[in-house]
Structure formats: structure tokens, C-alpha cells
Amino acid sequence: MEQLVCIVCPRGCTMTLNDTPDGLSVTGNACPRGKAFAIAETTQPMRTLCTTAATAFPAAPVLPVRVRGEIPKDRIFDVMAAINAVTVDFPAARGDVILENVCGLGVDVIATSSLLSEEGERP
Template sequence: MTSTETFHCTTCPSECLLTVCVERDGDGVAHVTNVQGNRCPRGKRFAEQEVVCPMRILATTVVVEGGDEHLVPVRTCSPIPRALHKDAMETIRELRVSAPVRMGDVIAANLLDTGVDLVASMDVGPA
């Protein structure tokens, strides 16, 4: 089955409007057959990744105990599959860290066995 998807590339400020032809095999696995609208090679790579396995940085907060802030913003060091975000949030919701926390501290190593660490995005001092 062949379909066409249209979305904007987000790899640079140009935000090219991409038109992507997608063919799904009998098992429902998507294969990109054509990409149009990209003004650079990154757009083609982005379109293929977005159709096959969309990846996103996950940003949220974690509870801090004994800190001058109650929450510390955190993010994944690199993108993880968007399909894992719900499971990642369930794991992160249970986390607690003790102050002090420094920006870049690893809050959760190898989140959901993705090979990607969850790190603090801000310093939090002791209360």
C-alpha cells in the first residue's frame, strides 16, 4: 500500500515542507520511496527517520529532595524513539534526586536500555 505524507523538516531554520511517498509491506513496515521539498540532504534523512522511527529529545522534570527548588528540569542527552516516551515518563515519574544537583549530572543512566542518559538541565542547590 502506498501513501503520501506531508510534514515540515525540523533539522534547520528553513523548515522545508516535505512530501514523502511511503510504501508499507505486508507486515505494515514503512519504506520511504521518495522525498520531495528538501533543500538539503538532511531533509531526506529526517523524512526517512520520521517515517520509520520518529526520534525526539524528551524533556521533563524530576522531584528534588532537600533542594532550594522542588523540581529539576531534565532531558535526554540525545533523541530516543517517540514510541518510548510514555514508558520513559512512567519511569521518570518515580525518580527522586537529592540536592545538590549540577547541570549535566546523570539522573538516570541508559534510560529504558536505549543507551541514552537522562541529565539535569539546571543546578539545584541545597535548601
């Protein structure tokens, strides 16, 4: 029996995992996303990652970015290193790809703000 807190939404359900002959059982979750999260936590924990990437624009030295999909929790620092090696030198808009297939994980890193494209419009 193992207890864990769901991080899928702010409700933060406390869930209990039990090994049963029919596989893992999850109780305490208020929705199916909680169950999926609980099972992933015991097999391959996944996380999103939000950070910034350096830019070539002095008015906005960093651009907020995130991974488009979840990445394995134990690869977070590898992905950070890959993002920290990038300098965004074009006026990226929100949703633009900053780094394709980061660390070969099949997930792109995208801009989460149109900060740079808007800064460019200003006098």
C-alpha cells in the same frame, strides 16, 4: 506521496516523501538533516524528551532534565514514567546523569540546569 513538516529547526520545511524504485525520495527539505528526519519518520520516528524530575530540595522541588539522545516516539510515556519514579537527592549540576540507560534504550537522562548545585551555595 506523503507530506510532512520538518521539526529539526524553526524553519519548518514542508517536505514531500515519494516511494520510488530507488527507495524513498525526499523533496522540499532545505538541508540534509531534513531528509534524515523524513526517512526516520516513516521507519522509526525519534524524539527528544524534556521534562522535570522531583528533587529532595524544598527550595527547588523539580529539576529540568532531558534525554541525552533521541528516543523512539512510541516510548515517550515509558520514559516519562521512569523519570517520574526518580527523586534527585544530590546537588546535580548541568549535564550530570540523573538516570542511566533509561528503559534500556541506551540513552541517559541528564540535568539541564545547575539549579540545585547553585542553590546549595546560597546562604
